[in-house]
Amino acid sequence: MDLSFFMDLVKEYGYISMFIFNWLLLFGMPIPNEVAAAFSGVLTEISYFKPILAFISAYLGLITSNTFAYFIGRFFGQKLLDRLSRTKLKKPIANFSNFLEKHGEIAISFSFFLPGIRWAMPYVVGANKYPFARYVVYAYTAGFVWMLVYFNLGRTFPYAYKSILEHLQGFLILLSVLIIAVLLGRYFYMARKISK
DSSP: OOOHHHHHHHHHHTHHHHHHHHHHGGGTOSSOHHHHHHHHHHHHHHSSOOHHHHHHHHHHHHHHHHHHHHHHHHHHHHHHHHHHTTTTTHHHHHHHHHHHHHHHHHHHHHHTTSTTHHHHHHHHHHHTTOOHHHHHHHHHHHHHHHHHHHHHHHHHOTTTHHHHHHHHHHHHHHHHHHHHHHHHHHHHHHHHHHHO
Protein backbone atom coordinates (compact mmCIF):
# COMPACT_ATOMS: atom_id res chain seq x y z
CA MET A 1 0.00 0.00 0.00
CA ASP A 2 1.60 3.20 -1.22
CA LEU A 3 1.10 6.11 1.16
CA SER A 4 3.27 8.61 -0.73
CA PHE A 5 0.13 10.47 -1.85
CA PHE A 6 -0.82 10.96 1.80
CA MET A 7 2.69 12.08 2.68
CA ASP A 8 2.39 14.81 0.03
CA LEU A 9 -0.96 15.88 1.48
CA VAL A 10 0.50 15.98 4.98
CA LYS A 11 3.39 18.16 3.86
CA GLU A 12 0.97 20.61 2.31
CA TYR A 13 -1.97 20.58 4.75
CA GLY A 14 -0.52 19.30 8.04
CA TYR A 15 -2.99 18.36 10.76
CA ILE A 16 -6.01 18.99 8.52
CA SER A 17 -4.89 16.11 6.31
CA MET A 18 -5.03 13.73 9.31
CA PHE A 19 -8.62 14.81 9.87
CA ILE A 20 -9.38 14.27 6.18
CA PHE A 21 -7.78 10.78 6.07
CA ASN A 22 -10.03 9.57 8.85
CA TRP A 23 -13.12 11.41 7.64
CA LEU A 24 -12.91 10.25 4.00
CA LEU A 25 -12.97 6.61 5.05
CA LEU A 26 -16.75 7.03 5.22
CA PHE A 27 -16.79 7.48 1.45
CA GLY A 28 -14.79 4.35 0.73
CA MET A 29 -11.25 5.69 0.54
CA PRO A 30 -9.24 2.60 -0.45
CA ILE A 31 -7.27 2.19 2.78
CA PRO A 32 -8.38 0.46 5.97
CA ASN A 33 -9.35 2.65 8.94
CA GLU A 34 -6.56 1.06 10.98
CA VAL A 35 -3.94 2.23 8.49
CA ALA A 36 -5.25 5.81 8.55
CA ALA A 37 -5.22 5.88 12.36
CA ALA A 38 -1.76 4.28 12.63
CA PHE A 39 -0.37 6.51 9.87
CA SER A 40 -1.29 9.59 11.90
CA GLY A 41 0.76 8.12 14.76
CA VAL A 42 3.65 7.31 12.44
CA LEU A 43 3.78 10.94 11.28
CA THR A 44 4.42 12.11 14.84
CA GLU A 45 7.53 9.91 14.97
CA ILE A 46 9.03 10.56 11.54
CA SER A 47 8.24 14.28 11.23
CA TYR A 48 7.57 17.41 13.24
CA PHE A 49 3.91 16.79 14.18
CA LYS A 50 2.95 17.00 17.83
CA PRO A 51 1.28 13.78 19.07
CA ILE A 52 -1.62 15.42 20.92
CA LEU A 53 -2.62 17.64 17.98
CA ALA A 54 -2.22 14.77 15.52
CA PHE A 55 -4.36 12.48 17.69
CA ILE A 56 -7.09 15.11 18.10
CA SER A 57 -7.14 15.76 14.34
CA ALA A 58 -7.40 12.06 13.51
CA TYR A 59 -10.00 11.40 16.23
CA LEU A 60 -12.17 14.33 15.11
CA GLY A 61 -12.08 12.96 11.55
CA LEU A 62 -13.18 9.54 12.81
CA ILE A 63 -16.08 10.73 14.94
CA THR A 64 -17.22 13.29 12.38
CA SER A 65 -17.51 10.63 9.67
CA ASN A 66 -19.19 8.29 12.14
CA THR A 67 -21.74 10.95 13.11
CA PHE A 68 -22.37 11.76 9.45
CA ALA A 69 -23.04 8.05 8.76
CA TYR A 70 -25.44 7.91 11.72
CA PHE A 71 -27.48 10.80 10.29
CA ILE A 72 -27.47 9.30 6.79
CA GLY A 73 -28.95 6.16 8.35
CA ARG A 74 -31.39 8.18 10.43
CA PHE A 75 -32.77 10.23 7.54
CA PHE A 76 -32.60 7.72 4.68
CA GLY A 77 -32.36 4.29 6.32
CA GLN A 78 -35.92 4.17 7.62
CA LYS A 79 -37.34 3.99 4.07
CA LEU A 80 -35.15 0.98 3.36
CA LEU A 81 -36.15 -0.66 6.65
CA ASP A 82 -39.83 -0.04 5.86
CA ARG A 83 -39.47 -1.70 2.46
CA LEU A 84 -37.58 -4.66 3.90
CA SER A 85 -40.21 -5.00 6.64
CA ARG A 86 -42.77 -5.86 3.95
CA THR A 87 -40.71 -8.87 2.91
CA LYS A 88 -39.65 -12.09 4.62
CA LEU A 89 -37.05 -10.03 6.47
CA LYS A 90 -39.73 -8.45 8.66
CA LYS A 91 -39.03 -10.72 11.63
CA PRO A 92 -35.19 -10.47 11.53
CA ILE A 93 -35.45 -6.67 11.29
CA ALA A 94 -37.81 -6.56 14.27
CA ASN A 95 -35.50 -8.88 16.22
CA PHE A 96 -32.47 -6.73 15.43
CA SER A 97 -34.35 -3.61 16.52
CA ASN A 98 -35.19 -5.34 19.81
CA PHE A 99 -31.57 -6.45 20.20
CA LEU A 100 -30.42 -2.87 19.59
CA GLU A 101 -32.88 -1.60 22.17
CA LYS A 102 -31.63 -4.06 24.81
CA HIS A 103 -27.91 -4.33 23.98
CA GLY A 104 -27.21 -1.28 21.80
CA GLU A 105 -24.44 0.07 24.02
CA ILE A 106 -22.38 -3.12 23.78
CA ALA A 107 -23.03 -3.51 20.04
CA ILE A 108 -22.04 0.08 19.27
CA SER A 109 -18.90 -0.04 21.40
CA PHE A 110 -17.75 -3.46 20.23
CA SER A 111 -18.41 -2.68 16.55
CA PHE A 112 -15.47 -0.25 16.45
CA PHE A 113 -13.06 -3.13 16.85
CA LEU A 114 -14.49 -5.25 14.01
CA PRO A 115 -13.70 -4.37 10.38
CA GLY A 116 -16.80 -4.04 8.21
CA ILE A 117 -19.12 -3.92 11.18
CA ARG A 118 -17.47 -0.64 12.25
CA TRP A 119 -18.39 0.86 8.89
CA ALA A 120 -22.00 -0.41 8.84
CA MET A 121 -23.03 0.12 12.48
CA PRO A 122 -23.65 3.91 12.38
CA TYR A 123 -25.99 3.53 9.39
CA VAL A 124 -27.91 0.69 11.03
CA VAL A 125 -28.14 2.44 14.39
CA GLY A 126 -29.32 5.65 12.74
CA ALA A 127 -31.91 3.81 10.64
CA ASN A 128 -33.29 2.23 13.81
CA LYS A 129 -33.68 5.72 15.35
CA TYR A 130 -31.40 4.87 18.24
CA PRO A 131 -31.20 7.97 20.49
CA PHE A 132 -28.35 10.17 19.30
CA ALA A 133 -27.20 11.20 22.79
CA ARG A 134 -26.79 7.54 23.81
CA TYR A 135 -25.10 6.77 20.52
CA VAL A 136 -22.58 9.59 21.07
CA VAL A 137 -21.66 8.34 24.56
CA TYR A 138 -20.83 4.81 23.41
CA ALA A 139 -19.55 5.47 19.89
CA TYR A 140 -17.29 8.38 20.81
CA THR A 141 -15.85 6.54 23.81
CA ALA A 142 -15.18 3.37 21.81
CA GLY A 143 -13.81 5.48 18.95
CA PHE A 144 -11.43 7.20 21.36
CA VAL A 145 -10.09 3.87 22.65
CA TRP A 146 -9.86 2.44 19.12
CA MET A 147 -8.00 5.52 17.83
CA LEU A 148 -5.68 5.50 20.85
CA VAL A 149 -4.72 1.85 20.20
CA TYR A 150 -3.94 2.29 16.49
CA PHE A 151 -2.42 5.75 16.81
CA ASN A 152 0.02 4.44 19.42
CA LEU A 153 0.72 1.35 17.35
CA GLY A 154 1.89 3.69 14.59
CA ARG A 155 3.97 5.72 17.03
CA THR A 156 5.55 2.69 18.67
CA PHE A 157 6.34 0.83 15.43
CA PRO A 158 6.67 3.53 12.74
CA TYR A 159 8.57 1.26 10.36
CA ALA A 160 6.81 -2.03 11.06
CA TYR A 161 3.21 -0.92 11.55
CA LYS A 162 2.08 -2.07 8.06
CA SER A 163 3.19 -5.64 8.71
CA ILE A 164 1.59 -5.66 12.16
CA LEU A 165 -1.67 -4.28 10.78
CA GLU A 166 -1.80 -6.89 8.00
CA HIS A 167 -1.62 -9.71 10.55
CA LEU A 168 -4.02 -7.98 12.92
CA GLN A 169 -6.47 -7.23 10.09
CA GLY A 170 -6.72 -10.92 9.16
CA PHE A 171 -7.41 -11.85 12.77
CA LEU A 172 -10.07 -9.14 13.18
CA ILE A 173 -11.84 -10.12 9.95
CA LEU A 174 -11.91 -13.73 11.11
CA LEU A 175 -13.27 -12.61 14.48
CA SER A 176 -15.98 -10.52 12.74
CA VAL A 177 -17.06 -13.51 10.64
CA LEU A 178 -17.11 -15.72 13.72
CA ILE A 179 -19.24 -13.25 15.69
CA ILE A 180 -21.71 -12.88 12.82
CA ALA A 181 -21.91 -16.68 12.47
CA VAL A 182 -22.58 -17.08 16.20
CA LEU A 183 -25.27 -14.36 16.14
CA LEU A 184 -26.93 -15.89 13.09
CA GLY A 185 -26.76 -19.36 14.65
CA ARG A 186 -28.32 -18.03 17.83
CA TYR A 187 -31.04 -16.24 15.88
CA PHE A 188 -31.98 -19.36 13.87
CA TYR A 189 -31.87 -21.52 17.00
CA MET A 190 -34.21 -19.13 18.86
CA ALA A 191 -36.52 -18.81 15.84
CA ARG A 192 -36.76 -22.60 15.58
CA LYS A 193 -37.34 -22.93 19.32
CA ILE A 194 -40.13 -20.32 19.21
CA SER A 195 -41.81 -21.97 16.19
CA LYS A 196 -41.95 -25.29 18.07
